[in-house]
Amino acid sequence: MKTKLRRSGAKIMASLIVLLGSLSYVMVLAVINGSVGFAASMGVTIFGSVGVAKALGIAGLCAPVSMPWGLIIGLAVGCGVVRGGLRYLEQYSNHYIAFKLLAVLRDKIFGALRVLCPAKLESKQKGSIIAMITSDIETLEVFYAHTVSPVCIAVLVSAAVFLFVGFVSGWYLALVALAGYLVIGIAVPLVSSGRLKESGVTYRREFASFNAYFLDSIKGIRDIVLNGAEGERKAEVGRRSDALLRETKKMKHDIARAGAATELLVTLFIAAALAAGILSVRLNGLDLGRMIIGTVAIFGSFGPVLAISALPGNLTQTFASGDRVLNLLEEKPAVLPVQNGAKIEYENLDVKDLSFSYEKGAPVLRDVCMHAGRGEIVGIVGESGCGKSTFLKLLLRFWEKDGGEINYNGTDVDKIDSDNLLDNVTMVSQSTYLFDESIEENLRIAKPDATREELEEACKMASVHDFISSLPDGYATQAGAMGDRLSAGEKQRIGLARAFLKGSRLILLDEPTSNVDSINEGIILKALAGQKSKKSIILVSHRESTMAIADRIYRVDGGVMNEEKP
Ligand SMILES: Nc1ncnc2c1ncn2[C@@H]1O[C@H](COP(=O)(O)OP(=O)(O)O)[C@@H](O)[C@H]1O
Ligand SMILES: [Mg+2]
Known part of the structure; x- marks a missing residue:
């Protein structure tokens, strides 16, 4: 597995230097400090040798050798002190740049991921992204703090000594x-x-x-x-x-x-x-x-x-890291967010002749039609791999449809403001990701300014309030890394509470109960049925039993979707 770089070393260096932006002034300062500092360190030996020449009585180089002893010693010592100060400043500037820039880069990567997510992230391995955010960015520190200025300093000092x-x-x-x-x-x-x-x-x-x-x-x-x-x-x-x-x-x-x-x-x-x-x-x-x-x-x-x-040993690694980071920053998202688009308040959804394929010539959905109104639980069933999740992702515009219409209140999804769309429609999928924070904080990502009453109300709706209250720390309980202190069913119920707290009118549920035991499935389905009057729900499952609460059911088969006769 030989890692092949997309860019040449020179191109990577140039692009990384462009990223410096306004910090390039600090870099210039670092180079000046480093070069003058090195000159000062040479001053120590040079004035030392002037002293030696004077002691030996070599008077040829009249000016310096005729200087008084005090001045020669003073200059040698002075150069040493100046060298120390400048070296400190050089290192300080270099690391100031490096760590400032790493913070900026992390921010940029997060921004890039935010736009790429979710479509492009499905294909990228999560592991490689984690590696990028941790070790690749750390490696770039070597470039900014220990490569750019040493190269400049070497050129300047060598030219000056020459x-x-x-x-x-x-x-x-x-x-x-x-x-x-x-x-x-x-x-x-x-x-x-x-x-x-x-x-x-x-x-x-x-x-x-x-x-x-x-x-x-x-x-x-x-x-x-x-x-x-x-x-x-x-x-x-x-x-x-x-x-x-x-x-x-x-x-x-x-x-x-x-x-x-x-x-x-x-x-x-x-x-x-x-x-x-x-x-x-x-x-x-x-x-x-x-x-x-x-x-x-x-x-x-x-x-x-x-x-x-x-440097070279470090540099190849730095180039590989730089290349990966630049690739990500330049990656084109699969879907561009709609800004300043139409605003809606969900009333109904009308899908007409919707078609979609991930790869050309391999359609996943063909001429799909469906309708969902307010206060309805619409079920979608079908074999695993038939395109149910894909359908929900299209409703959220995670991917752009190839043809047909997805109309919310008569407005096509491609014209609706992306933030507004996500305010109206939310999704709970197979498993809920919980951050290593308290349950309360995990709920609040859906609505940061929620009151305590709103939190508890949402949890009651999701039938998880009693469980949370029974924990010794209640809502302050830490969920643990990846929510590992809670069972799959409890996590799903917290995910559902999040969706209720968010207040979106339409909730998409993608196999919400496929990872949980039958008791939890019962609790979740009952909670959903209880919210029917307030929320509109599209419930996807490959299990027929889950569909008991649905008002109407569509079946996906061979890329088409048909409503089942009641
Ligand atoms: N990101 C993707 N890129 C390419 N193909 C995909 C992607 N996601 C899903 N697919 C393919 O699309 C088809 C439908 O997948 P999916 O909608 O997840 O099915 P379901 O949810 O019904 O099990 C499958 O053949 C799957 O392999
Ligand atoms: Mg699925």
Whole structure:
């Protein structure tokens, strides 16, 4: 499973930098602080070498060497202090940008998901979206905080040292330094990135595979124990863990080798600079003081390019993450929300010749006609997979119909304001998602400003008030992660209470009782029948027993829908 990027590395970087927006000023500040800071750190060694030149009585470079001792020492110490302050500011700006931007990106991703939901999210695996929101965004921190400014700083510092050494100590020496920067900052990363990329990709694949298997085993531990399958599971965990260890070793080995090669090259270029300096003194008459200052400046100037050569391992991962995040941000929604559309108050629904297919040439629904009035419970039955859920999703405009009409009070669904539509129509599906918050908070997402009376009223309508009241913490009871402290039936009844609290006039129910026991099914159906006078209900089920409360029943078969004779 080789992850193929849709964009080139350069394109990803450019798009990610565009996302910086107004934060790019902070980035410029970070680069300036970093570059000046590095220059200051070189100042420490340069003024140190001026001191050495003065102590040795090398008077050639008249101006600096003739400075008083106090000034030389003061400048060296001052440079150190300035370096500290600027380094702090550089890191502060980088992380300010990175974390500000991560927050902005999370917001953007949520916004993108909101528009893509629900149609496009059905096809995307939920897991990959969770990975995107957590680890992909974290990975981008590396790019914003530890990639952009180091690259800029390396370019600026290397150019500055090149010019400084050129003017102060001669261009032969400067050219040696330039060759060093190009080899270590560009050639080495290019060569090693190919190798590191490969081992990095296999490492991450093993890592993901191990994690997925391990988590899966923990989630299913009860069934493992019940089936006496510990032995095989344990062996497999061991096998995958060994494979991961092997890949980790290989990757670390590659990284260490690349690091060692780079360090060796730095040493070689420093030796070359020294040789060039000595030759310049011997052959070109460069004075010793200038030579010492130039070579010392070169010795200390490899830091920024070294930082670049350490990047490639991280960068491939960053690009993959950036690519996925950009893909999501650019994904076109299946349905665009209707803004400033018609507003309705639900009275009746009239569907005429409705047709729909997910994929061309494979119609799910053909020429479907149905009618629902106020205060009616309309049932829809049919084999699993015949298109019942699809029909309800079309009523909510989660997908856009291919042909025909869906008229609410005579207005087509494509013309109705999307927010207004969702105020009028709500859906309770097979299972209700409960957030890891209190029951009260879980109910309130349907109506944040609901009074306590309204909450209790909705729960009474859904026959769940007595149950909630019997809990020690009542409405303040935590539902637990994914509502795991409540049974499926209790969750469904809370879902129903949510729908009642929302106050929509039309409630669509998609197999609301298919996951619950018969006692809960009875309670739910009775609650629904009790609300008939106030609410209009379209009830979908593949179970005939559920249809006992329906006033009229439609049957879906082969893509068409027919009303059953009473
Ligand atoms: N998001 C989707 N993309 C493609 N095909 C889908 C999608 N959702 C459902 N289908 C297909 O459409 C058909 C009807 O599905 P659905 O409406 O869920 O049936 P039902 O609710 O009656 O069991 C099925 O063949 C199903 O595989
Ligand atoms: Mg269904």
